[in-house]
Amino acid sequence: MLKFGLLPSPEMKPLIDALLEQDVDVYLHGYLKDKSMPFVDIGWNTSARLNEVGLPSGWTLIYAFFISSEAVAQNQSDPLMGNVSIHEILQNYQPKHLSEAQFKENMQGLIDQAEYLMGFPPSRLVWLQHDMPGSEDIRKLIDQIVN
Structure with missing residues (x-):
């Protein structure tokens, strides 16, 4: 669910749609460092799950x-x-x-x-690579959330 009703940019839409399809609460989203590092603030329960199972390469969670x-x-x-x-x-x-x-x-x-x-707890999910995460990167993240 988009908690603050902020519609995603076209570049962020695939990531946010994938999270929403898994019933992940999405708060704020945007970019760190001039669009070089996209982020999505996610619900604490998903954040805790990702901390437990680990994040795929290229992702991190930080204090938001x-x-x-x-x-x-x-x-x-x-x-x-x-x-x-x-x-x-x-x-x-x-x-x-x-x-x-x-x-x-x-x-x-x-x-x-x-x-x-x-x-x-902390909930800012950040993509650390250049550009936006690709479909394979998003799939790996979703796999970690649902498994």
């Missing part, structure tokens, strides 16, 4: 919460370690790639993502 990552990159403590307001945290750690208007427009989605990620 950008606020914590941004804080660590700035040599600050993780702002999620205490009982804090997500809205206040987002005011201090606005994602660099969003304009002010985009930030305000997507605030609730960012809050939803933060609340989800605070409650569940």
Whole structure:
């Protein structure tokens, strides 16, 4: 299920469709490093399964919460370690790639993502190779999920 209703780009559609066919919850999706590393945020249960059985070559799972990552990159403590307001945290750690208007427009989605990620284990599935994963790479990933 597409949890945030964000439709995939044509390049990411085969991967996301394959995950959705297996009833994998898909949250956010996009690219790290200027479209060179596509990622999909998947449900915690699938993430836990992949951690258990292992990932096929070319894939990794990382911590997806950008606020914590941004804080660590700035040599600050993780702002999620205490009982804090997500809205206040987002005011201090606005994602660099969003304009002010985009930030305000997507605030609730960012809050939803933060609340989800605070409650569940890491879930960002990242393709580490150049370009998009091919059909064989997607098949191997799906095989690991269902076996």
